[in-house]
Amino acid sequence: MMFASTLRIAAAAIVLCSFLFAQEPARQEQQLQRVSESKTTGEDVGPKKPKIPVKDRQLALQMLETSDAQARGFEAPMRSYSLLQIAQVYVTFDSEKARNLLGDAFTASVGIQDDDQTKSRLQEEIFRTLLPLSQADVEERLSQAELSVRKQAASSIIRRYAEKKQFESAIELINQVTGWDEFPYESAMQLMLAMPAEMSSEKLGLFAQAVNSFKNHDHSKRIQMGDGSLTNLVVRFGPKLPAKLVMEAIDEILSQAKKAEGRGTITLGGKEGTAAFNSIYDFQLFALLPTLQLLDEGRAESLLKENQELKAKLQQFPDGMRSLDPSLTDAPPEKGKGGLSIGVNMGSGPGAGGGLYMRQEYQRKAEAIAADSAKNPTQAIAQTATLPVKVEGAPFSPRSHALEEIAKVNSVGNPGAAKQALDELRKIIPDLAPRIQVQALSTAARIYLQIGEKDSAQAVVLEGFKAAEKMLTKDTDANDPNKALKAWWPSADAYRRFVEVQTKISMRSVAKILKEIGDPEIRNSASIMVSRSLLDLPTRRFIVVEQTKNGNSTSISDED
Numbered sequence: 001m002m003f004a005s006t007l008r009i010a011a012a013a014i015v016l017c018s019f020l021f022a023q024e025p026a027r028q029e030q031q032l033q034r035v036s037e038s039k040t041t042g043e044d045v046g047p048k049k050p051k052i053p054v055k056d057r058q059l060a061l062q063m064l065e066t067s068d069a070q071a072r073g074f075e076a077p078m079r080s081y082s083l084l085q086i087a088q089v090y091v092t093f094d095s096e097k098a099r100n101l102l103g104d105a106f107t108a109s110v111g112i113q114d115d116d117q118t119k120s121r122l123q124e125e126i127f128r129t130l131l132p133l134s135q136a137d138v139e140e141r142l143s144q145a146e147l148s149v150r151k152q153a154a155s156s157i158i159r160r161y162a163e164k165k166q167f168e169s170a171i172e173l174i175n176q177v178t179g180w181d182e183f184p185y186e187s188a189m190q191l192m193l194a195m196p197a198e199m200s201s202e203k204l205g206l207f208a209q210a211v212n213s214f215k216n217h218d219h220s221k222r223i224q225m226g227d228g229s230l231t232n233l234v235v236r237f238g239p240k241l242p243a244k245l246v247m248e249a250i251d252e253i254l255s256q257a258k259k260a261e262g263r264g265t266i267t268l269g270g271k272e273g274t275a276a277f278n279s280i281y282d283f284q285l286f287a288l289l290p291t292l293q294l295l296d297e298g299r300a301e302s303l304l305k306e307n308q309e310l311k312a313k314l315q316q317f318p319d320g321m322r323s324l325d326p327s328l329t330d331a332p333p334e335k336g337k338g339g340l341s342i343g344v345n346m347g348s349g350p351g352a353g354g355g356l357y358m359r360q361e362y363q364r365k366a367e368a369i370a371a372d373s374a375k376n377p378t379q380a381i382a383q384t385a386t387l388p389v390k391v392e393g394a395p396f397s398p399r400s401h402a403l404e405e406i407a408k409v410n411s412v413g414n415p416g417a418a419k420q421a422l423d424e425l426r427k428i429i430p431d432l433a434p435r436i437q438v439q440a441l442s443t444a445a446r447i448y449l450q451i452g453e454k455d456s457a458q459a460v461v462l463e464g465f466k467a468a469e470k471m472l473t474k475d476t477d478a479n480d481p482n483k484a485l486k487a488w489w490p491s492a493d494a495y496r497r498f499v500e501v502q503t504k505i506s507m508r509s510v511a512k513i514l515k516e517i518g519d520p521e522i523r524n525s526a527s528i529m530v531s532r533s534l535l536d537l538p539t540r541r542f543i544v545v546e547q548t549k550n551g552n553s554t555s556i557s558d559e560d
Contacts (some may be wrong), residue, residue, distance in 0.1 A: 056535070060531040060534040060535050074524075076109070078487060087129060095133050098133060106127075131156055138157070151184065157173060158170045188210055232328065258281050265279075267360045271364070275316075287320055341363070359391050366384075367401075367402075373410060374409050374414070397440075438471075438490070444457075454505065461498050465498050480549045482548055487525050495529075496525060496529040
């Protein structure tokens, strides 16, 4: 079972990042690649969907043409976004038109002024959609893209080279990326995992290059974690590489971590438990000590004597990060296996680190309850009462999350249990924060409709539109407006979610709702969603951004 994973960057400086999320670009590219390949080969790529009625397809295409024409008149940011969204629909049945639209979307993004964050995020999404259709089109535009976008696109291309065993091309591109900025650790990891045993010298060369690049960059003001870090290269490949070079890497990582000591609190969450650290140095030592013990047991013991608290953690998790995520080896992970979540608190507020720890623990417990719910859904639903509805300071509801996942797990095999979970979910929705309300309501509406509870779905959608209206009022508050791209406002996200379900309930009512949306850009975005829904192309990726006087926050989620 794949759970939605979310990245949130808050002004309060709480950063929640998930390695499952970090793997989402790869999964999306693979899905788009399968769609592209199926169009050329005629092969089925998954379960057959019901055939789209001709009138629905015609209406969807007409609406897309109208949305396209309207989008051309928007300012560069919304023009780029809208053309991207339209292209993502055409990807499934007209790749040439999709490529042209994506080219226009990219051209519009280049014209965005004074908002590098929006420009970069749009370009990332454009390249992510375009790459499975035409790698040449992406390469042609790389030089015009922002540096962060170039690096991410190059990482995706390297991943494709690795999958196709085109190792020389991948190494050449890694060398090129290293010339732009720092060594691409995640790309090297993907390549090293794919390389056969006889390419040990090439693996060694990549690792040596990584260590050298890490030495030449200061990491005291930025945290590298997960597969995009030298630390994970050591954890995965260190035991089989020359001890001297691995020790050099460990020494450099710990040396730089000491300079950043006190800058953050970190929590790691896996199926086996949660571990929390009071400094970046403690985290790095926890991650690296199992490898260090293999190479220099005396040095490892000496470091442990200096840190008794860490010694206790390693007694609980003797293999360090591998105890939490056994897939962190030099072998390619099995599909759907593994996954480690990381929370980083960059603030200094009281109890901030403890709050992250509790959030990780509650998420782990919620997912454990949901994972076993197919066996005894009634018991699982009862167990959710042990989870809190809210976690102070965190954009997360453990009980809501568990109930949503129980409903998903049982929606096909046990619709009665799914309904029971959704009915319980609806009882706590008024107590949730507005954005969590929207997510819970949209999940409930989709699953109610899936299990044949149309009246319940309609009732939930109406609640959702009321929530969207309140959010729009907040987003457009003259005293503190949301300055983010309008398409990423919480209200725009809410309208899209509920328009998607309402289209399947009643097209006539959707037409009325679209007319009632006063903002033309949000209305255009919602109209594109109607086309997606008519073509049975549900949205899986959600981006929500707030930029107000209280700070900035970004939430990106990929939901099944």
